[in-house]
Amino acid sequence: MSLLDLHDLTRVSRRRFFAGAANTIGAALGTAALADGLSLRPLVRLLSGDEHQPMPHFAPKAKRVIYLHMEGGPSQLDLFDYKPGLYDLFDKDLPESVRNGQRLTGMTSGQSRFPVAPSAFRFNRYDNGGDGAWISELMPHRGSVAKELCIVRSMHTEAINHEPAITFMQTGTQQPGRPSLGAWLSYGLGSSNRNLPTFVVMITQGFGNMQALAARFWGSGFLPSEHQGCKLRSSGDPVLYLENPPGVSRADRRAMLDLAHELDAEEKVRTLDPEIDARIAQQEMAFRMQTSVPELVDFAGETEETIALYGENARKPGTFAASCLLARRLCERGVRCIQLYMRGWDQHGSLPAEMRKQSEAVDQPIAALLKDLRRRGLLDETLVVFGGEFGRTVYSQGALSRTNYGRDHHPRCFSMWLAGGGIRPGTVYGETDDFSYNIVRDPVHVHDLHATILHLLGFDHERLNYRHEGRDFRLTDVAGKVMKGMLR
Numbered sequence: 090m091s092l093l094d095l096h097d098l099t100r101v102s103r104r105r106f107f108a109g110a111a112n113t114i115g116a117a118l119g120t121a122a123l124a125d126g127l128s129l130r131p132l133v134r135l136l137s138g139d140e141h142q143p144m145p146h147f148a149p150k151a152k153r154v155i156y157l158h159m160e161g162g163p164s165q166l167d168l169f170d171y172k173p174g175l176y177d178l179f180d181k182d183l184p185e186s187v188r189n190g191q192r193l194t195g196m197t198s199g200q201s202r203f204p205v206a207p208s209a210f211r212f213n214r215y216d217n218g219g220d221g222a223w224i225s226e227l228m229p230h231r232g233s234v235a236k237e238l239c240i241v242r243s244m245h246t247e248a249i250n251h252e253p254a255i256t257f258m259q260t261g262t263q264q265p266g267r268p269s270l271g272a273w274l275s276y277g278l279g280s281s282n283r284n285l286p287t288f289v290v291m292i293t294q295g296f297g298n299m300q301a302l303a304a305r306f307w308g309s310g311f312l313p314s315e316h317q318g319c320k321l322r323s324s325g326d327p328v329l330y331l332e333n334p335p336g337v338s339r340a341d342r343r344a345m346l347d348l349a350h351e352l353d354a355e356e357k358v359r360t361l362d363p364e365i366d367a368r369i370a371q372q373e374m375a376f377r378m379q380t381s382v383p384e385l386v387d388f389a390g391e392t393e394e395t396i397a398l399y400g401e402n403a404r405k406p407g408t409f410a411a412s413c414l415l416a417r418r419l420c421e422r423g424v425r426c427i428q429l430y431m432r433g434w435d436q437h438g439s440l441p442a443e444m445r446k447q448s449e450a451v452d453q454p455i456a457a458l459l460k461d462l463r464r465r466g467l468l469d470e471t472l473v474v475f476g477g478e479f480g481r482t483v484y485s486q487g488a489l490s491r492t493n494y495g496r497d498h499h500p501r502c503f504s505m506w507l508a509g510g511g512i513r514p515g516t517v518y519g520e521t522d523d524f525s526y527n528i529v530r531d532p533v534h535v536h537d538l539h540a541t542i543l544h545l546l547g548f549d550h551e552r553l554n555y556r557h558e559g560r561d562f563r564l565t566d567v568a569g570k571v572m573k574g575m576l577r
Contacts, residue, residue: 144277145547150511150577151472152281154274154542155416155427157455159447160255161300161434164481164496165504167208167444170242170525171223175207175483179491183484187526194249196437197486197497205524206485206494209441218515227448230456236515237459237468237508239575243519243528246479246500246535251300251435254478254500257535259306261564268310268555270539271426273564274546275309275316277553281423284381286319286374288426289419293323293409295433295450297443302430311557313367315374318428321415323407327386328378339379346372385418399457402450413454417461420471434477437486438495459508468509472545476505483524502528505538511545513577536569544571 166172183203197203214221215235222235231238248254253263260267268276271288280287290307307318321327333342350369357365388396388404391414396403402410409431416427431451436443455475462468480503481496488494502521508514520530540550543564550569554561 144279146549146552147547149547150470150545151509152470152546153420153423153425153427154271154472154474154510154546155420155458156270156429157451157473157475158255158258158428158430159434159451159475159477160302160430160432161251161295161298161436162254162477162479162481162498162503163434163447164208164436164440164444165242165502165521166481166483166496166525167210167440168225168228168448169223169240169504169506170502170521171212171225172207172483172523172525173212174523175205178205179207180204180489183524183526187522187524189527191501192249194498197482197484200486203482203484204489205483206489206496209492209494217517219517222515222517225448227444228452230452234456234459234508237463238506239508239512239514239516239518240504240506241518241533241575242502242504242521243530243532244476244480244503244505244535244538245528245532246503248479249498249500251478251498252303254498255300255302255306258476258478260310261536261539261566265303265305266310267562268312268316268564269305269307269318270542270564271307271318271428272309272312272316273543273553274426276312276555277543277548278425278546281425284374284377285385285419285422285424286378287424288316288318288428289424290318290320290428290430291323291412291415292320292430293407293412293432293450295431296446297433297439298435298437299432300435302432307428311562312555313363315367315370318426321382321386327382328375333379342379381422385422386415388414395461398461400453403454409450410454410457413458414461417458417465417467420462420467421465436481436495437497438488439493440481440495441493462509470510472510472512472542473508474505474542475507477503479503480525483526499526501526507575511577513575516575518572518575531572531574533572534568536565537572539564540569541572541575545576 183205211226212223213226213232214223215232217235222240224232224235246254246257248257248263256265257263259269275287292302309317353365353369399410399414402408403414405411412429416429419427433447459468459473462471479498479500482499485494486497502525518531519528519533521527522529543550543553550563550565554563
């Protein structure tokens with residue numbers, strides 16, 4: 090018998106031994122724990138011989154993340170990357186030396202010309218405690234919190250189309266099936282509120298061209314399913330089946346769950362299937378959410394001053410303003426990852442008109458969120474991230490005039506910003522060329538962004554991993570480095 094065979098036999102014997110012991114202690118402890126809403130995962134790890142418990146590797150700067158994803162690819166040229174020299178180049182062809190054979194989408198690869206389209210918007214320079222931050226007139230409220238922001242102008246990605254680009258930004262790979270950032274944080278950090286999910290997602294409909302949002306963007310991939318994001322709906326009950334069916338009381342539901350858990354616990358001891366534990370945890374969470382979610386979405390206790398800060402749209406469920414206010418309330422209740430999607434930033438044509446509507450919908454609520462977190466003492470322990478899946482081209486797609494143009498997808502450089510949670514405030518990180526087409530200083534890849542986010546949450550991105558199909562996987566795959574220049 091080989092050493093490998095002996096090792097396997099030892100593992101089987103160990104499992105059988107503990108499974109037998111669990112038949113006597115599991116019935117006494119397991120059911121009681123489940124009834125109290127506690128997870129059996131630590132016990133399951135002991136019984137199965139998997140004692141690995143993800144936890145921060147060092148003292149974290151942040152306790153949670155609010156990720157504001159602007160789906161569609163906001164134009165950096167019209168928001169945060171001011172290029173005044175372009176006004177003298179209006180309608181002139183982008184030099185081939187700048188484009189340098191870059192891969193184009195099918196939407197502009199057939200164009201005979203690539204005319205330069207300067208932004209139709211003015212930019213203002215705001216005091217940010219540093220050299221000053223140039224921010225578009227579309228974002229005046231963002232200018233009022235410029236001192237909180239680290240604006241990153243040198244983001245880049247390999248993906249050039251929406252579906253793989255969003256998948257890459259949310260999961261660290263262009264291929265579907267991997268865990269999302271929020272799922273990794275849920276897996277690593279665990280919950281700090283037994284009555285709400287660890288990872289919550291909200292979606293707002295925008296204006297103009299809107300790409301589809303797949304549930305896998307906030308999915309758990311191969312991680313236990315309890316780590317997937319819980320989507321709060323914008324109309325009707327925030328969560329489906331929040332109310333008990335007619336004729337079923339809360340006591341009836343509790344009795345049904347207790348019986349199901351007893352059967353699940355027996356099956357868990359027999360099979361050691363971790364998904365049974367995940368299913369039990371999700372059922373218990375759903376039961377507790379019947380009480381916690383109605384309280385969460387009830388803004389009656391918010392002051393008129395707070396509502397005015399976010400804007401009147403905060404009173405309307407499903408608006409981006411209401412979602413930002415909900416994000417703050419989720420922060421107060423200890424939710425680890427909150428992701429807000431705003432659709433409609435895909436401006437291939439009529440960009441000025443559509444961007445005005447998009448920016449108006451998000452600017453005041455986001456600035457209010459930062460101010461609200463700051464005044465409540467939450468911003469320093471909350472990392473806020475804003476950005477899309479890629480940027481937009483300096484050349485116009487289709488017809489061009491001084492006041493109307495469109496822009497194609499551009500992965501080689503785009504802008505994001507971060508605030509709070511250990512980020513160095515009042516800074517502008519990275520630099521692009523005169524056309525906002527190529528990066529000339531301090532590039533930040535998607536993997537670098539993820540490594541930096543995990544670092545601020547207390548994780549070494551190379552050590553937060555999960556074994557699946559014989560390989561250790563991680564959010565940053567085999568790349569990524571922490572951007573120390575963005576940190577306090």
